[in-house]
Amino acid sequence: AGIVNWNRPITGASSAAPFGGIGESGNHRASAYYAADYCAYPVASVELD
Numbered sequence: 001a002g003i004v005n006w007n008r009p010i011t012g013a014s015s016a017a018p019f020g021g022i023g024e025s026g027n028h029r030a031s032a033y034y035a036a037d038y039c040a041y042p043v044a045s046v047e048l049d
Helices: 030-037
Strands: none
Touching: none
16 A cells, blocks of 8 residues: 655655554554553653652
């Protein structure tokens, strides 16, 4: 899936192209607000007075 341009530039993304997400046309990764969740890991810390 995607877009192929032959001798014709495109200035923006087509709404028909897959954007990402967990659906069949996506890349099986969450996007937008949750995008940082799959490329980072949580770290716990404790601070005492």
